[in-house]
Amino acid sequence: MKSGTFALNRRIFVQASAVALAMPAIAGRAFAQDKFVFKIAHTEGIGTPITNAFDKWAAVLNEKSGGRIDAQHFPAAQLGGLAEALEGSRMGTIQATTAGPDSEEAIAPEIAAFGGAPGFIYKNEAHVDAVLQGPLGQKCSDIAREKTGVEFVAYGETGFRHILSKNAVTSLDGLKGLKIRVPQLRIWVDFWTLLGAAPTPLPYSEQYSALSTGIIDAIDSDVFSIVGFKFYEQAKHLTLTGHWFLPKAVRVNAAWLDSLPEDLQALVRDSAKEVFAEQRQINRSKASETLEELKTLGVEVHELSKEELAKMEELTAPLFDEFGSKSPETAEMIKQIRALG
Template structure:
């Protein structure tokens, strides 16, 4: 019932508002509103998990905090939404860590190709001391990192040729996220990459501005990229974390109890997100083939060659991140295995 009242209130149902005020505790003060936006569409596990966050927060605050959810870049892309959080004109977004490097350069370590060997190791490292240290770095940027969610291992698709080895990248126009490590890594593989916001990607592939892109299987399937792409390979070149971000000025305006509620809800909805995401990713490769894409397996030897080609890019950015911090991440990965 509380949900309905909020929904009606959000739709401008002024009359129903007062009728049901008692249900939400709405007469004890004005509800605070969280506008939460993401780039992926409403079929994606990220959005489904954002709905879980909404449910937990509205229930636990008895409607004192209302969550409005937006998908498909309705409020902007990862970068512009993060800027809106800094300005206080939006409260929540859940970007990939890659575009966050434009705000906190140290996050670039998570863009090192082939860094995490598995999702489980990523969970341990990100939820552990090192991962939390990176979240702490967001504060200076007027951002609060409440939890890591999962985007997942990324795989390349394109409409020119199947990719089995590094040589197959030659000359391919690939869209990358807005991140220098990704850009240079694909250049090192021989591709011709272009950074672009997620919301522009489908049209860019449709119009042939780019030949391909890279994203987890779930995204490729749920965003219907198979309509404009022919080939998919298990390049698994990068594990992409999401960060659940809140505007710091908004977070600071909450009571301590409310801060704890939003933090717990972000973590719990994040657990749900990881489970759902893994299940969806596992099911999506088959779905992609049913939807007409050819699947090409990258051999361990071909993976090793790709790794060798991108190593100079990793070395270059290890300097930027700082050798000690990079070592901390490597040690945590080692310890988690």
């Protein structure tokens, strides 16, 4: 064999070997590019039905995607409060969170009503389902995607909210001057102001300490959060009012969702609907059980008369017109939601 031919063959062999050696690294990089980190962060309490549902959803995504989605779950404000979670989901620094549609009051007031605004809009759980699991629920998601950059892939819930207070509230008179924590949203402030209370806007994560130090006298909450965040340690009176039903939109950053291959987009949407349909049923079936648990934890439960509850609804009814005045679309949405009840 000529020396030139030998040198050429040797060069080809070396190049081929180098390519072969590089293949695992190239394949590894390709695999890494196909792995999509999915950070789920929210403020819901540990052990609550909705947090358990997010645990399950993360596990389903990790398993059924074959590891292509790396779902990481951070509950109980581990990555910041509600404001940070909402902003993160819009910007894509986190990929998913949950909050009531009322959190979009400033950006998309026409969908804020889906989050229970402005109180007493949902009559019962069947009414909630008729709204959110039908065409109106899809319309709400479409508007959110267009205006906020997030898609509502499903709706969970924490249920009807009641008043937890340091002193017993057994009539509307007990609301006079009551320092009650509210989210940092105008509609909640207006709601409690009409009832004679002294609404105090605070981040969700500050409720426990605010009750402890006397900054507030009361909060309104679902029963699961009272147990999950141990609010009962600071306030021992629960008044069943059911004044606000809070659905929880499962919010996914739209740009991140659009970046996925089509099969993974379908997996995210379909698995969310399945997992949170189950969550809603668990939430409803365990509400009474959790109420009984609160009694064993030393919480005294009170009920307002039908007349008092009707008076609460009457006093806050003007908010429907006030809230609807934000835009014709908002007024129409409120009308359509109420019509299904």
